[in-house]
Amino acid sequence: MTNFDLMKELHVAGQSKIVMLVIDGLGGLPMESGGPTELEAARTPNLDALAAESICGLSAPISPGVTPGSGPAHLALFGYDPLRYEIGRGVLEACGIGFPLGPSDVAARGNFCTVDENGLVADRRAGRIPTEKAAELCQMLRAIQLPGVETFVEPVRDYRFVLVLRGEGLSGGLTETDPQQLGVPPRSVEALVPEAQRTAELFNQWIARTRELLADQHPANMVLLRGPDKTPQLPSMAEVYGLRAAAIATYPMYRGVATLVGMDILETGETLEEEVETLKTHWAEYDFFFFHVKKTDSAGEDGDFALKAAVIEHVDEAVVPAITSLQPDVLVVTGDHSTPALLKSHSWHPVPTLLHSRYCRPDEVRAFGERACMRGGLGVFPATDLMQLAMANALRLTKFGA
Amino acid sequence: MTNFDLMKELHVAGQSKIVMLVIDGLGGLPMESGGPTELEAARTPNLDALAAESICGLSAPISPGVTPGSGPAHLALFGYDPLRYEIGRGVLEACGIGFPLGPSDVAARGNFCTVDENGLVADRRAGRIPTEKAAELCQMLRAIQLPGVETFVEPVRDYRFVLVLRGEGLSGGLTETDPQQLGVPPRSVEALVPEAQRTAELFNQWIARTRELLADQHPANMVLLRGPDKTPQLPSMAEVYGLRAAAIATYPMYRGVATLVGMDILETGETLEEEVETLKTHWAEYDFFFFHVKKTDSAGEDGDFALKAAVIEHVDEAVVPAITSLQPDVLVVTGDHSTPALLKSHSWHPVPTLLHSRYCRPDEVRAFGERACMRGGLGVFPATDLMQLAMANALRLTKFGA
Numbered sequence: 001m002t003n004f005d006l007m008k009e010l011h012v013a014g015q016s017k018i019v020m021l022v023i024d025g026l027g028g029l030p031m032e033s034g035g036p037t038e039l040e041a042a043r044t045p046n047l048d049a050l051a052a053e054s055i056c057g058l059s060a061p062i063s064p065g066v067t068p069g070s071g072p073a074h075l076a077l078f079g080y081d082p083l084r085y086e087i088g089r090g091v092l093e094a095c096g097i098g099f100p101l102g103p104s105d106v107a108a109r110g111n112f113c114t115v116d117e118n119g120l121v122a123d124r125r126a127g128r129i130p131t132e133k134a135a136e137l138c139q140m141l142r143a144i145q146l147p148g149v150e151t152f153v154e155p156v157r158d159y160r161f162v163l164v165l166r167g168e169g170l171s172g173g174l175t176e177t178d179p180q181q182l183g184v185p186p187r188s189v190e191a192l193v194p195e196a197q198r199t200a201e202l203f204n205q206w207i208a209r210t211r212e213l214l215a216d217q218h219p220a221n222m223v224l225l226r227g228p229d230k231t232p233q234l235p236s237m238a239e240v241y242g243l244r245a246a247a248i249a250t251y252p253m254y255r256g257v258a259t260l261v262g263m264d265i266l267e268t269g270e271t272l273e274e275e276v277e278t279l280k281t282h283w284a285e286y287d288f289f290f291f292h293v294k295k296t297d298s299a300g301e302d303g304d305f306a307l308k309a310a311v312i313e314h315v316d317e318a319v320v321p322a323i324t325s326l327q328p329d330v331l332v333v334t335g336d337h338s339t340p341a342l343l344k345s346h347s348w349h350p351v352p353t354l355l356h357s358r359y360c361r362p363d364e365v366r367a368f369g370e371r372a373c374m375r376g377g378l379g380v381f382p383a384t385d386l387m388q389l390a391m392a393n394a395l396r397l398t399k400f401g402a
Numbered sequence: 403m404t405n406f407d408l409m410k411e412l413h414v415a416g417q418s419k420i421v422m423l424v425i426d427g428l429g430g431l432p433m434e435s436g437g438p439t440e441l442e443a444a445r446t447p448n449l450d451a452l453a454a455e456s457i458c459g460l461s462a463p464i465s466p467g468v469t470p471g472s473g474p475a476h477l478a479l480f481g482y483d484p485l486r487y488e489i490g491r492g493v494l495e496a497c498g499i500g501f502p503l504g505p506s507d508v509a510a511r512g513n514f515c516t517v518d519e520n521g522l523v524a525d526r527r528a529g530r531i532p533t534e535k536a537a538e539l540c541q542m543l544r545a546i547q548l549p550g551v552e553t554f555v556e557p558v559r560d561y562r563f564v565l566v567l568r569g570e571g572l573s574g575g576l577t578e579t580d581p582q583q584l585g586v587p588p589r590s591v592e593a594l595v596p597e598a599q600r601t602a603e604l605f606n607q608w609i610a611r612t613r614e615l616l617a618d619q620h621p622a623n624m625v626l627l628r629g630p631d632k633t634p635q636l637p638s639m640a641e642v643y644g645l646r647a648a649a650i651a652t653y654p655m656y657r658g659v660a661t662l663v664g665m666d667i668l669e670t671g672e673t674l675e676e677e678v679e680t681l682k683t684h685w686a687e688y689d690f691f692f693f694h695v696k697k698t699d700s701a702g703e704d705g706d707f708a709l710k711a712a713v714i715e716h717v718d719e720a721v722v723p724a725i726t727s728l729q730p731d732v733l734v735v736t737g738d739h740s741t742p743a744l745l746k747s748h749s750w751h752p753v754p755t756l757l758h759s760r761y762c763r764p765d766e767v768r769a770f771g772e773r774a775c776m777r778g779g780l781g782v783f784p785a786t787d788l789m790q791l792a793m794a795n796a797l798r799l800t801k802f803g804a
Contacts, residue, residue, distance in 0.1 A: 361439075378782075392749075
């Protein structure tokens with residue numbers, strides 16, 4: 001019996017509400033030996049007070065030492081085993097912009113990039129061209145025709161777009177072209193399984209035409225494709241947990257993951273304050289809210305320790321009291337993974353987490369931070385446990401066995 | 403290789419003795435924010451002294467957030483994966499009263515209950531009629547004849563009884579009739595698998611006749627059936643661990659689980675002092691004793707924080723020193739699950755646990771309580787690990803591999 005079987009069998013109806021506040025890339029590291037992490041450095045009176053009444057711990061996203069991408073990290077938070085349910089980056093982006101993917105479509109995430117005169121990658125993000133410019137270039141790329149399939153090229157945000165191939169006999173099981181380093185040429189799409197051979201060739205034809213069309217568009221004179229794949233079939237959170245679930249997230253990819261697990265995506269603005277307003281507006285309509293904060297992760301990726309700490313302080317001030325004033329039965333505050341400014345990237349470190357409810361058996365943690373949470377009652381625990389614990393604390397699970 | 407394969411391969415003979423003291427529903431919660439749990443509130447000098455010389459932790463019965471029934475929770479303590487070995491409530495009760503269940507018998511747990519003039523359940527326990535009254539009613543119900551099968555109706559305790567159907571071609575895979583709420587009619591028994599169709603019909607015929615026979619017996623004017631099923635085949639503790647194991651328990655259901663894993667059931671009295679006497683009397687005859695304390699759980703279910711703490715104090719005074727004076731090689735003190743008075747029910751919270759032996763590598767825990775055990779050397783661990791640890795500390799496991 002899997003954990004999902006258990007949840008499907010045990011969940012019961014209720015009026016209780018669960019909020020999962022995901023502060024993206026929350027976990028961090030000290031910049032120098034003996035120093036604080038970003039979260040420890042931030043002044044967070046509201047999170048500290050909440051931690052004192054919560055059970056705390058460190059959430060481990062995938063497997064010890066394994067750094068997750070955003071897709072699998074979020075799936076884990078929603079209780080979906082990320083090693084079982086693999087989702088391509090293209091599918092995530094397509095869902096995120098609301099593109100209606102069919103079951104036989106293959107979607108790839110695209111980056112506009114810069115290549116030098118020798119065709120070697122000089123900038124994997126084409127100087128971060130603005131969304132408007134990317135939209136213009138996507139329009140240009142829509143002219144590309146491929147034999148026997150329809151193509152869709154949709155701008156996402158900044159230098160990113162989605163490429164979808166639609167037609168008979170397409171297959172996932174493909175490599176990506178981003179070499180993940182500079183000074184080397186983009187790779188070709190290769191088939192990992194024999195039935196994906198034709199799909200790989202179609203992608204490569206498309207890339208070859210793109211190179212011609214973009215030749216004069218420096219810095220966006222080439223593209224890189226990432227994570228080409230079909231849509232996986234995931235059970236919905238309604239099936240697994242019996243929850244009416246909604247997502248409040250400003251970035252397309254997070255809306256994408258939420259869509260894949262059957263959440264409703266709520267229209268919201270770009271700021272934390274607008275996200276809070278969205279939560280208040282829809283409070284009565286759902287049992288579960290996924291509330292996503294993006295800018296901690298971006299600051300960590302930019303190596304900006306002070307900015308990441310400042311974003312955390314902003315969450316503490318603008319988001320936490322607003323959520324607690326709604327009196328959710330269960331409030332989980334966590335991150336999908338760590339993004340230490342020291343590493344300028346996602347990392348494998350487990351993520352500070354608190355779970356607050358009337359029934360949570362508080363531990364002795366009195367501040368919300370990496371070292372404090374290490375001593376928490378949840379210990380270091382798999383991220384996939386969080387939803388079960390939230391369900392229990394919301395009194396939405398009945399007893400197993402007599 | 404499963405853990406049971408490992409245990410079967412590695413266990414060796416020995417003279418050492420293991421006692422597992424199970425304080426039912428031991429774990430608790432504070433009644434108000436910042437307050438103590440039942441165990442923390444209780445004065446327990448003997449358990450505290452033992453904890454100081456033990457390795458401590460919190461035992462997790464099934465899966466995070468999942469509240470166990472007593473059957474699966476005890477199986478886990480004995481090392482049996484409760485998600486693999488599922489046991490119906492009827493089988494547990496039948497074993498508990500020493501009814502000799504055959505492999506093709508189907509047993510259901512029965513409750514006498516009260517229905518109103520419209521046939522809706524008004525009291526799921528018939529005002530908790532006494533055992534003597536239930537015995538009288540069971541005698542009456544033995545008159546019911548069913549085509550092709552023999553029936554047995556055996557009183558258990560208070561309002562509870564066991565109904566066993568014996569005959570060819572009976573099957574488990576049946577629903578129960580207890581609606582678990584008031585103001586609705588009892589359900590019918592339904593077949594969950596096609597081969598259980600006839601068995602379901604037989605149960606429903608029996609229930610229809612019961613309704614007629616009990617019509618004038620208000621408040622016990624109807625019955626509810628729970629957990630009808632056959633006996634699962636479990637490997638015995640002798641096979642798995644090479645232990646001669648005995649159970650000292652006053653309540654039928656716990657004797658039932660013990661029987662299923664092959665323990666001898668020792669005759670004992672109703673009080674803790676009588677249970678202690680039983681332990682002393684049989685000390686020489688067994689390697690492993692399961693010593694069960696029931697009243698902590700009942701007090702928790704009644705929401706009686708003070709009574710639950712008082713029962714714990716009684717255990718500390720009357721049971722713990724008596725056991726330690728016998729000098730068992732390994733003493734485990736734990737509970738099968740938590741039953742916080744705050745929730746008036748079993749709960750998902752992990753259970754304070756200590757393991758004492760000459761070889762246990764003590765941690766820094768100095769008191770036996772929820773928050774103290776959180777910091778223990780065992781951390782939060784699966785309940786199914788306990789027997790392996792007890793076996794190791796009893797020096798009854800040989801090395802794995804060369």
